[in-house]
Amino acid sequence: MNALTTPLLTDLYQLTMAEAYLYAGMEESAAFEFYVRDLPVNRGFLIASGLESVRRFLENLHFSSQDVAYLAQTGRFSKKLLDYLSRLRFTGDLYALPEGTVCFANEPLIRLVAPIPLAQLVETRLINLLHFETIISSKAARCSLAADGRATLVDFGLRRAHGAEAGLLAARSSYMAGFSGSATVLAGALYGIPLFGTMAHSYIEAFGGEQEAFVSYARANRNNVTLLIDTYDTLQGAGHAVKAARQLAQEGIRTHAVRLDSGDIPTLSRQVRNLLDQNDLREVGIFVSGNIDEYAIRKLLDEGAPVNGFGVGTKLDTSEDAPYLECAYKLVEYAGKPRMKTSQGKATWPGCKQIFRRSENGLMSGDTVTVSGDRLEGRPLMEKVMDNGRWLSNSPDLKEIALRVKDQMATLPEHLRRLETVPAYAVAFSSALQKLRSETLRSQG
Amino acid sequence: MNALTTPLLTDLYQLTMAEAYLYAGMEESAAFEFYVRDLPVNRGFLIASGLESVRRFLENLHFSSQDVAYLAQTGRFSKKLLDYLSRLRFTGDLYALPEGTVCFANEPLIRLVAPIPLAQLVETRLINLLHFETIISSKAARCSLAADGRATLVDFGLRRAHGAEAGLLAARSSYMAGFSGSATVLAGALYGIPLFGTMAHSYIEAFGGEQEAFVSYARANRNNVTLLIDTYDTLQGAGHAVKAARQLAQEGIRTHAVRLDSGDIPTLSRQVRNLLDQNDLREVGIFVSGNIDEYAIRKLLDEGAPVNGFGVGTKLDTSEDAPYLECAYKLVEYAGKPRMKTSQGKATWPGCKQIFRRSENGLMSGDTVTVSGDRLEGRPLMEKVMDNGRWLSNSPDLKEIALRVKDQMATLPEHLRRLETVPAYAVAFSSALQKLRSETLRSQG
DSSP states (O other), X not given: OOTTTOTTSSBHHHHHHHHHHHHTTOOOEEEEEEEEEEOXXXXXXXXXXXXXXXXXXXXXXXOOHHHHHHHHHTTOSOHHHHHHHHHOOOOXXXXXXXXXXXXXXXXXXXXEEEEHHHHHHTHHHHHHHHHHHHHHHHHXXXXXXXXXXXXXXXXXXXXXXXXXXXXXHHHHHHHHTTOOEESBHHHHHHHOOOBOOOXXXXXXXXXXXXXXXXXXXXXXXXXXXXEEOOSSOHHHHXXXXXXXXXXXXXXXXXXXXXXXXXXXXXXXXXXXXXXXXXXXXXXXXXXXXXXXXXXXXXXXXXXXXXXXXXXXXXXXXXXXTOOOOEEXXXXXXXXXXXXXXXXXXXXXXXXXXXXXXXXXTTEEEEEEEEETXXXXXXXXXXXXXXXXXXXXXXXXXXXXXXXXXXXXXXXXXXXXXXXXXXXXXXXXXXXXXXXXXXXXXXHHO | OOTTTOTTSSBHXXXXXXXHHHHTTOOOEEEEEEEEEEOOTTXXXXXXXXXXXXXXXXXXXXXXXXXXXXXXHTTOSOHHHHHHHHHOOOOOEEEEOOTTOEEOTTXXXXXXXXXXXXXXXXXXXXXHHHHHHHHHHHHXXXXXXXXXXXXXXXXXXXXXXXXXXXXXXXXXXXXXXXXXXXXXXXXXXXXOOOBOOOOOHHHHHHHSOHHHHHHXXXXXXTTOOEEEOOXXXXXXXXXHHHHHHHHHHHTTOOOOEEEEOSSOHHHHHHHHHHHHHHTTOTTOEEEEESSOOHHHHHHHHHTTOOOOEEEEOXXXXXXXXXXXOEEEEEEEEETTEEOOOOOTTOOOOOSOEEXXXXXXXXXXXXXXXXXXXXXXXXXXXOEEEEETTEESSOOOOHHHHHHHHHHHHHTSOHHHHSSSXXXXXXXXXXXXHHHHHHHHHHHHO
16 A cells, blocks of 8 residues: 555545445535635745645545455445445546645635545545645745745755655645755656755765865766865865865866855855855855754845855754644535534634635735635636546646746735734635625524 | 655755765765754653664665666766666664664664665655654653543544655554554554544534434444534534434444534533433543644643543644754764764764663663763663664564553653653763764864
């Protein structure tokens, strides 16, 4: 069983509910919407991400004979359910914000419409994908705002990402949101993301001499030369890098950058920059890694530290200051009737929805969430992407998605471009939706 | 390419360094150790976890022809390296703390010894696995300390775990650290972990009537009946659960529990408990989910809230208050010589190490890290687990590992059993290690 594709990567209750739906003969159409309840403290907006992963999941959805055999031997499930699962393919409709859309709390990222046992069954993995990829794109977009074109950003987070898939998807989600590439080789292989890399301290230590290590590395990797200079003493390391770079230049090998991974970066980067400049190595950049996030990027660049690029690792790939979103995949309609829950503090809005976004002077000025079919001022954001199990278009190119994010980020109002966001962006609920809510409350009550 | 197994799930620099090592003819034996530099603020100890995943990764390590073809077409690598990778299998030695060992900052969890290109190449995935699984086992152990046998704990975190592998491994890591099971079906299929599940609010909403929904669900799932009672109004829901449970009892179906997922749990759980008791439903438990972590568990149980079990989700699977560890996989010896880095704030201890743990009156009283081969008071913790690519034992049963954690937790000194830990556990560095450090500093300088 491949954990990335088996439908057994789900919560037990998805299967026991399917059992209950079949038992009760409930197979009518249900609409579920995925949305974020509240934005974390340090997030003024989100970048919708994960639709491509959802596409792959839904396209490939099936229970293998091995999956069904496992479920059978648990003794928990009826033959009726096992037969149903054996035949199951995704046959629903899907509406979504295109990947890379700026979005906010209470705005659906997807709406899935399918017979209820099926629509329910896919919940766990859909949340698992949309939640994580949206967290990372949103964190990465903040790093891009902080860099503001002044430095290139590279994802260095795989080693401390939460498992294999997180590391891989983080490379994609950050590239979408303005990063230049990733160190993760598999992200190059699967998504064509540009790859970046330097060398580790261990490499220098194994060699013993820094300058010798630099030269040997560069000869072996002639087109990819970034020298790590802080293994022992950064300024001494910079001196060794200068000597190595001059020697390499004579061999026709260009040194692209030096990397700092520790110490007082504002001071060290200036000292290293001066040393490089004094030695006619103006084209050698300074690349910084180690504990980098949007706050560190902003601070260093605002202070004028001469940093050309950042490796953003752990704090990106774990979304360290907001490692999860309060998100949900909620039933909004069943058998043609709107549904909602009224749990304390977790009430939901009933019915299928659309979002309209208004602009003023080229900047986003406010959204209204309304019932699907309503027509309001502004641009509707949700699109139908899947009809009866068939996708209505090919996957967009990842570069296209990155352009969409860039375009949308350019229309963010000023207060959302800050890393600390006050006041929140205005998301209203239309009168049509308010009315539907009252009616649903009455009919359910 | 399967992201869970391909060696392309690595950082680019692992491959460029391999290129450089082959170029320089450096293939002598290197020892690397994985350890945590500092414990996060809210962690007094860690539970070593991830060795079984490392075992699988190393056992299966190989570059497929597809992997090599991808690398070849990037144009970055020499034929020499591609041939080397095509033939590569793991042929090293491995020393480790057994999974489930209580451990602390600066204590190696593993030591890997292999020719340096190979020992370096596996770094990224080894950190990725050991880091995540250790975070989760450690967080779960805190939940177990908080529950202290007063309530059962179940992992509910898959949906907001960071991707597929994180969700799956979190089920295993938490089971190891005292959880009773998980909602993740695949964790049942792959690890034999007991599965738990209830029902979602959407199920109740689709039905309309709560009591009818409860009864139908229970008839379809006769051995697994936990009723979710907070979709509309918790006390009204409890009333419906009481009626359903009595009806079901007449049909020979036992109601195991009701679940609360929102609202004022201390008050609601008491009211619901009273209602159940008044209706002769003393055997029906109360299960609570929603925003649960070790602090919530302790608070609720200390206040006497009649809660029998907790579903611990997001905050467990993301290790929300400490989503990463400052950990590293560092070269400690190459070609028979100890190595260390002296970067500011990130200096390392040279040489291969062993840890000795002392006890007093059955409680852990202090550890000393020393050079391998030294013999100190106490019990040595690191064991050789792999020799020349061969594992020296079978994988231990997950239940055995869970027993080890339980035994070790019973020997934690009192101050480490608190969720807020002051003072830290004493980890000393032996005089032999201090001496080696001075010598290495001199020889490297």
